[in-house]
Amino acid sequence: AFRTMAAAEVSKQCRDLGRKFFSEGNWEEAIKQYTRAVQHSPSDPTLYTNRALCRQREAGKWSAARADCEKAVDLDSKCVKAYYYLGKADMEHADYGAAIRHYRRALDLSAERPQTKEFHDDIYDALYIAKKYQFLREEEGRIGELEALKERCKRLLEQSSRDVGGEQSPMDVDGATLEHQLSLVESLFFQETQKIRQKEVPDSFCCKISMDIMKDPVVTPGGHSYDRRYLMAHLTKV
Structure with a gap:
């Protein structure tokens, strides 16, 4: 019991130092203190999420931050901060689908836990941004498909205007007509692309x-x- 109390006290001291260094923007020292705290209280999910936040603030530590969040979830399957920070890590790697899933989970849990309600708006904003980036990626994919289809249509038109085995194809057209048709294809696909890019919210x-x-x-x-x-x-x- 004495050892347990001593370990808990050391963990608290390290956690307090970690908070101090974090508030000063000293991520490296904060990480060291939270790591010491984890060594004395390995079953406290808060220590892992605190260290994850420090690692997210320090450049290039996203993988380590993700590992901390996953450990926190293992210890507490309803850890709001862990899911929220996992969403941030997903966004850093442009995995918008995973980010949306993690943010939604964090949002649902924040409604169940009054002590995390302060994060509700931040999570909501993050979810909105993730959905926006996912939508933009899907729209760019549609534009890419339209571009490929446009080029295929143009190739088919050009092919149909050439002689086939020395004889005129029924679809053969003169140069001026072909130019007009190609221009029409460009115009139609441009209009469809603009419809995708210029959507306005009422x-x-x-x-x-x-x-x-x-x-x-x-x-x-x-x-x-x-x-x-x-x-x-x-x-x-x-």
């Missing part, structure tokens, strides 16, 4: 304060819609 979906898409919309007695988070923040300043 004003009714946007908060009048943040000018961003509303995540938790509320309507005032005057009939105006705002995001609850930004409206409450605005009212506290008035």
Whole structure:
């Protein structure tokens, strides 16, 4: 029992030092202190998430940070910070699908645990960004498919304009007509590409304060819609 108490006390001292170094921006020393704390309290998931955050702040430590988060999840399957930081690591590697899954898990858990509710808005924002990047990647993929289809159509048109075995193909066209058809193909595919790239969000979906898409919309007695988070923040300043 004495050893357990001594280990817990040493762990607390190291954790406090880790927080101190973290607040000073000294990630390397903070990591050292949290590592010492882990050695004395290896079953405390908070120590792993704290060290993971330090490692995320220090360049090139994303793999180690991920390992800490996964260990924290092993110790506590409902560790909000662990899933949140895993999402950040996923974003760093452009794995948007995994980031969305981790952020959603963190968001669900934050609603269950009042002590982590302060992270709710940050997680929501991170999830929104991950979804946005995933959407943009999918749109770029569609544009790439359109580009490949356009080039194939142009090749087929050019091929149909040539002699086939010394005889004219039924689809043969003169140079001017071919040029017109190729130009038409370019124009049609350009229009479709622009439709993908120039999608606009209706004003009714946007908060009048943040000018961003509303995540938790509320309507005032005057009939105006705002995001609850930004409206409450605005009212506290008035």
